[in-house]
Amino acid sequence: MQNQFQSKLQPDDPVEKILTGDRATGQLHIGHYIGSLQQRVELQHKYQQTILVADLQGLTDNGNNPRKVSSNILNVVADYLAVGIDPSKTTICLQSAIPALAELTMYYSNLVSVARLQRNPTVKNEIASKSFGSSIPTGFLMYPISQAADITAFKATLIPVGDDQLPMIEQTNEIVRKLNSIAQEEILVECRPLLSKVPRLPSTDGKSKMSKSMGNCILLSSSEKEITKAVKSMYTDPNHLRIDDPGQVEGNVVFTYLDAFHPDINYVNELKVKYQQGGLGDGTTKKILEECLQEIIKPIRERREMFIADKAQLIDILRQGSEKSQDESNQVLNRVKKAFGLNLFG
Amino acid sequence: MQNQFQSKLQPDDPVEKILTGDRATGQLHIGHYIGSLQQRVELQHKYQQTILVADLQGLTDNGNNPRKVSSNILNVVADYLAVGIDPSKTTICLQSAIPALAELTMYYSNLVSVARLQRNPTVKNEIASKSFGSSIPTGFLMYPISQAADITAFKATLIPVGDDQLPMIEQTNEIVRKLNSIAQEEILVECRPLLSKVPRLPSTDGKSKMSKSMGNCILLSSSEKEITKAVKSMYTDPNHLRIDDPGQVEGNVVFTYLDAFHPDINYVNELKVKYQQGGLGDGTTKKILEECLQEIIKPIRERREMFIADKAQLIDILRQGSEKSQDESNQVLNRVKKAFGLNLFG
Incomplete structure (x- = not known):
């Protein structure tokens, strides 16, 4: 599947920097694969790419259940390596480090x-979708600042996002402009x-976001049997009772999944016509999808098993990426401190 | 003047740690001297004392005017040394470092x-007293967390505060208990x-808080002439028109100032009786106060001039204190990260 990007490098642009990442609150699934991971594998050849394992951001709504974050950091790194993100091309680093x-x-x-944060549409939607009640954690409200x-x-200039994350870009640029105005020079x-342009992949039950705890997603680590079961239980057309x-x-x-994952779009279109006319059963379409998913996931799962078995290597990759990132980010921090006049020790 | 403290070390207590500090948003004045600096000079002999020059907190309501903070950091350090705070006994460090x-x-x-912060009485009062309008900086709202x-x-256990700062202690202890409950051990x-028990010293015009920009305060750096002028302009009893x-x-x-600064409380009480009876003029009481203030401030001003002339020394003191504090605080940070399970790199 080819992704199309709104922004394109101009021939005379220097190599731009990309920052992406994931909250470390669960294993990655095929929604991440199609929505971003596959894209990142391509991007790492064209750009300077940093991927942030966002453990601190994960804590903003898991402060009382930090194991949900800590237990998933290496899972996420293994997922990255399994899909082909190459630590010699992409810096993989840990936010808390x-x-x-x-x-x-x-x-x-x-x-x-505070009012600006409370007006942020992304934050508003996320708060509405979570069960914070009147207890919104301060860290959560301020995560756009983070x-x-x-x-x-x-110094990232290109941020892969979905439509729903555009307010985050806007918030970032507001801060950039304010800081540059205080500094009277272009610090940031x-x-x-x-x-x-890839729409968010629905969960297998067609209801909402994929979530391991809801049992409605296919993880990159899913076994052959789990994939079979997941596809079998997939939501189709409840009124399509007989094959005819x-x-x-x-x-x-x-x-939706065939559109996203099947390599032959023409074949999928033929299936759609037949299904709409009558004469194609859900058993058949599910079998086609299952074969396709098994083929995609098998090599990822196998690579993942290899990587997750060597935790020391994963930690080492993360440590090296984090150390490199410390140097980069300290340079920016020093410029920001200087803008505020707080560079007393040089 | 003797200060009295509510908390007292028990004979078998280990030496407790004290944290105090000042927002670096202006030179310190005689209100600071009588309200806290004098006390700190005593405390440094009894406790392990750290004084934090709170430049980051100073920025929380001066984000658009950071020079107000940056230009005052060394002023505050010079004030400390001038009153007798001894960097070999008290750690003086810089928050942003x-x-x-x-x-x-x-x-x-x-x-x-967020709701908990918004309910904090100290923050509520301070927000009401500032001209934020509907634009309360996020950093300001969250400064109790900071x-x-x-x-x-x-690891400070004793925090010198006025009554109005008690909600800050409460907020801190709430966080301590939550974190210890997550960690299942006493991390913090x-x-x-x-x-x-020293009440806040009023400004010379009797109106509000002392502030250099309002011209209603006596700084520790005030010249003899400035002190004379400040005392002459001091608010007395507007109905006390004739000496009799x-x-x-x-x-x-x-x-109020005589109560706070004059060494002989009996003499001040005699003056009060006479003033209330009639027969004592404002010129006389002001002269007595002025002599007393000149005597207190003169050695402080002279020491201050010496210290502020050697900026390299001030920076060095602050750097050494900050480096020591980095080690101390990193130990606590590591324990907190461990409590959240985020100690992947040991």
Whole structure:
């Protein structure tokens, strides 16, 4: 599957920097694969790419259950390596291991009002979807500031995002402009979204986001049997009772997945026509999808098993990436401190 | 003047740790001297004392005017030395030079709700007294979390505060208890207030807080002439028109200052009786106060001039204190990270 990007490097552009990452709150699944991981594997050949394992951000809504974060850090790194992210091309680093990110967040927090954070559409939607009640953690409300710290610390100019994350880019650039205005020089660089046109993959039950705890997703570590079971239970067209009945393709998770994963788009289109006319059973479409998914996941799962078995190597990759990132981010931090006049010790 | 403290060391207590500090937003004045600096000079002989020059906290309401902070850091250090704080006994350190403080703030921010911060009486009062309008900086709202980071990073158990700062102690201890409950062990120690009974010294115009920009305060660097002028302009009893009239002592700034600064309390009481009876002029009481203040400030001013002339020495003191504090606070940070399971690199 080819991704198309809104932003393109101009021939005379220097190599741009990309920052992406994932909250370390669970293993990655095929939604991540199609939505971002596959793209990152391509991007690492064209750009300077840093991937942040966002453990601190993961804590912003798991403060009372930190094991959900700590137990998934190496899982996420293994997922990266398994899909083909190459640590010699992409810097993989751990948010909590880079003190400058917390320090920058503190500086930037003086430039953003509480009201501005509360108006952020992404944060508003996420708060509505979570069960915080009246107890929104302060860390959660301010995570757009923390993201701005991440982005600017790496001088990232291209940020792969979905539509729903555009307000984060806007918030970051507001901070960049404010800081540059205080410094009277261009200390920080603005960033642009690298919009992915891949829509968010629905869960296997067609209901919502994929989540391991809901049992409605296919992980990159899923076994052959788990994939079989997941595809079998997949939501199709509830009114398509007999094979000969005309079936509906929209909202039919099997076809959404075929669109996303099957290599032959023409073949998928033929299947759709047949399904809509009647005469194609869910058993058949599921079998086609299952074969396709098994083929994609098998090599990923096998590589993943190899990587997750060597935790010391994973830690080492993360440590090396984090050390490199410390140097980079400390340079930015020093410039920001200088802008605030707080560079007393040089 | 003797200060009395609510908390007292028990004979079998280990030497407790004290954390105090000042926002670096202006030179210190005689209100600081009588309210806290004098006390600190005594405390440094009895306790392990750390004084934090709070430049980051100073930025929380000066994000757009950072020079107000940066230009005052060394002023504050010179003030400390001038009154007799001894860097061989008291650690003097700079908040922005201690990355663990920002990192701890980030961790703790996940344990405190936005609503909890908004209910904090100290923050509410301060917000009401400032001209933020609807633009309360996020950093300002969360400064109780930042203070909790400061206190816990130094394992401070005694915090010299005024009554109005008690909610800060409470907020800190809430965080301590939450974190210890997550860690299932006593990672952080609770702190207690060391309540000063010295009431806040009014400004010379009797109106509000002392402020250099309002021209209603006597700085530790004030010249003889400035002190003369400040005392002459001091607010007394507006109805005490002739020397023979009975005068009012309550709200009369000259008497408030005599109470605070004059070494002979009996003599001050005699003056009060005479003033209330009639027969004592403001010129006389002001002269007595002025002599007393000149005597107190002269040696401080002279020492201050010496210290402020050697900026390299001030920076060096601050650097040494900050380096020591980095080690201390990193130890606490590591324990907190371990509590959250984020100690992957040991």
